Amino acid sequence: MRGPVDYAPLFAELGLTADEAANVLAAAADAHARLVALRAGLADALPPGCAAFALGSLGRYESSAASDLDLAVVYQPDRIDPAAAQQARQRLAADLRARGYDVADKTFHSAVALGALLGDIGGRNDTNDHLTYRALLLTEGAWLCNADQAAAVVESLFGAYARGAITRGRYLTSLSNDLQRYYRTICVDYRFKVESAGKHWAIRYFKLRHSRKLWHLANLAVFCRAALLPDDERDGWLAEQLPRPPLLRTADALRPLGGLGLCAGLVRAYDGFLAALADPQARRALDQLGYDDREASPLFRRLRDGAERFDAAATAVVGHLWDTSRDHLVRYGML
Numbered sequence: 001m002r003g004p005v006d007y008a009p010l011f012a013e014l015g016l017t018a019d020e021a022a023n024v025l026a027a028a029a030d031a032h033a034r035l036v037a038l039r040a041g042l043a044d045a046l047p048p049g050c051a052a053f054a055l056g057s058l059g060r061y062e063s064s065a066a067s068d069l070d071l072a073v074v075y076q077p078d079r080i081d082p083a084a085a086q087q088a089r090q091r092l093a094a095d096l097r098a099r100g101y102d103v104a105d106k107t108f109h110s111a112v113a114l115g116a117l118l119g120d121i122g123g124r125n126d127t128n129d130h131l132t133y134r135a136l137l138l139t140e141g142a143w144l145c146n147a148d149q150a151a152a153v154v155e156s157l158f159g160a161y162a163r164g165a166i167t168r169g170r171y172l173t174s175l176s177n178d179l180q181r182y183y184r185t186i187c188v189d190y191r192f193k194v195e196s197a198g199k200h201w202a203i204r205y206f207k208l209r210h211s212r213k214l215w216h217l218a219n220l221a222v223f224c225r226a227a228l229l230p231d232d233e234r235d236g237w238l239a240e241q242l243p244r245p246p247l248l249r250t251a252d253a254l255r256p257l258g259g260l261g262l263c264a265g266l267v268r269a270y271d272g273f274l275a276a277l278a279d280p281q282a283r284r285a286l287d288q289l290g291y292d293d294r295e296a297s298p299l300f301r302r303l304r305d306g307a308e309r310f311d312a313a314a315t316a317v318v319g320h321l322w323d324t325s326r327d328h329l330v331r332y333g334m335l
Contacts, residue, residue: 054143073111
């Protein structure tokens, strides 16, 4: 399970100054400080058989004072009754709200049984919620309570893909496909939320063009890199890399492929996005921005320009993957 995130060595490699990545550094420091304080304050908040995770920006080490907290509680029914697990989750959410955290009751509003996430992957009883839990717990789940049990949950989830006798493939293709499936799901979910559910659109739009896209890009890069490793090293490397923040795992994948320098553009563009999300006034302005009024908003135009720069940087990374890992990218990432 992750400790503090240190971007300084990477930024030195990329020739980036602290000013060019000030918001990336601030977000990582903010997330670490929050997690340390929460873990100390919530040490006895859940009974045995339950584990709690922070997902979203806090789990990716990209948080600020304006961030909410996506709380996931996973329990083992052989150790705790489902009703007791749900009550424990409710008490934990109330405790977090009392500490000033905005805990949203959306996808993760209920405690979920570990077996429900493992038992029917891709089957009739698999749901978008289960897919979301698996994808995010594996790639951005920072433990809050019961560290040993949280580590066992993540190990079980990874093992559900790695131990497949028929579906695992040399490159854990069922796992990479599930991560891609989740990415496509949230792209369509954006449409539902803003077209049918009447949710605020602007922040969701820029998240799709920055944090969601970076998450997907990092996964593609990691699996392209993993495909070049010896068979007996691949699973361990993937298990180590997937929980790392997206910028770091993109860099770790590109470094041996000769494309590390391309990460500088990603960092610069992403830093501006994190700056806007950390600004309460900017978030309020985006929440209040009508779609038809977007061109009149200097903030919207500035963030859209940043998204275009991020797209250009991401396109350069994909171009490099095309040159260095074409067979894998086409077969497992596209076709």
